[in-house]
Amino acid sequence: MAIKSKSRQKKFDTRIDFTPMVDMNMLLITFFMLCTTMIKSQTLQIALPTNEKVEKEQQNKVKQSEAVTIIIDGKIDEKTGLSNPEDGMLYYYEGMPETDRLAQGESNMEQVEFGDKDGLYPAIRGILMKKNxxxxxxxxxxxxxxxxxxxxxxxxxxxxxxxxxxxxxxxxxxxxRPVVIIKATPNASYAHVVSVLDEMQINNISRYQIDRINDVDSAMMIMVKAKNEKK
Amino acid sequence: MGKVKIKKKETRIDMTAMSDVTVLLLTFFMLTSTFLQKEPVTVITPPSVSEEKVPDSNLLSILVSPEGKVFLEVLGSKDSTMKSETVRADLLKNMVAEYKKTHPSANLAFTNKEMETFSKLNAFGVPITKMKEWLNLEPDLRDKFLESEQNPGIPINMNEDPNNPNEFQMWVRAAYNSMNPELQESMVKGRGIAIKADQTTPYSVVNVVMDNLQTMKMNKFTLMTALKTSED
Missing domain, CATH: 1.10.287 (Helix Hairpins)
Structure with a gap:
């Protein structure tokens, strides 16, 4: 026995088993992957007019033929109180609003579908592109x-x-170049407003502003809506 | 016939190479990561083609929940000269001064410990009168209260009188007047104020925030959006 053990010196395995190490590393990698933000949000820069006085003066300066007013409307879900970003409607008119024929149910406002789900807005994009x-x-x-x-x-x-x-x-x-005035009803969703602002970038429109909706606009909108529903 | 030698196969796989790769990946993730900051409400920002990145320093972001609650987040400069902590502590001090202008009888005194707690918080949004109570809560209770329905967020209303500001306007003013000149500069340029709102938020809600900023003559700001790949 004693002789045997002497001649058979135990060979130590020099290799270390790395499996637990790899396990641990994988765990850590998963943790870091889940906790990191690789994609940073983007920003859209906008500037609002300073106050209403200036705004009105500017509006008067705008040549009638150059102005396009876009009104964004949406639908609010009664249950959640949120506005569905896929359910929107656009109204637009060029120049000043024509109110003289309003009683007869006519105006220069048009209704446009907001667009398909991919965020393409063919109708309004075509109009803006033509203007610009x-x-x-x-x-x-x-x-x-x-x-x-x-x-x-x-x-x-x-x-x-x-x-x-x-x-x-x-x-x-x-x-x-056109001047685009963007107005939104309280029901419009934030996504709609951003996507219309986006259209300004896509169509290279440098002059645009966000404005508050007024009574004339809403009256015209209700009328156009009613007229289109009749059809 | 020759002897058939059956080779004994080693069943263990050499894990060294695998380990090398994982360590490399781990190092990469550790170095590039910035941790996801906890926010009181989760919002999905609307897509846009804009490619401008959100600045990661000198930023006042206004988080708007779909119900119209407002929360604020303040970031200091990137280097250590004006750390977020320093800016936030100063912000609270300014806010107290700002609030006392219109409410001289208000009893608002924050201890150093409360200041320190506040400076470490990423987002906040409680009425200033409840701030002291909120800061003294346990960390997880604090988060819970911020998210809960009984928390009204930072009080905000349609206010067009710059001489009689609401609490939201006071906070923005306090951030503007904080001792960090870089934050002030970026706020003037419009890069320093960002509105973050969910895409389903009705425009009337976002409009209140925009109107408030406009009243304060801070009419340049940015909207946070997610990247949409343009079809071009």
């Missing part, structure tokens, strides 16, 4: 040049030159 045609066209041309890297071979430089030129076009007063 000159700018949109120029931006599209500019974009083509940007994609071909015509401004600079350096990607970053190319980007910044493009941004600068695009901004100049958006604010170019020699072009025909």
């Amino acid at each position: 045609e000159e700018v949109v066209k120029r931006i599209a041309d500019l974009k083509k040049e940007w994609k071909e890297m015509k401004f600079s071979k350096d990607e970053e430089k190319n980007d910044s030159i493009y941004q600068e030129k695009a901004k100049a076009i958006r604010n170019d007063s020699t072009l025909k």
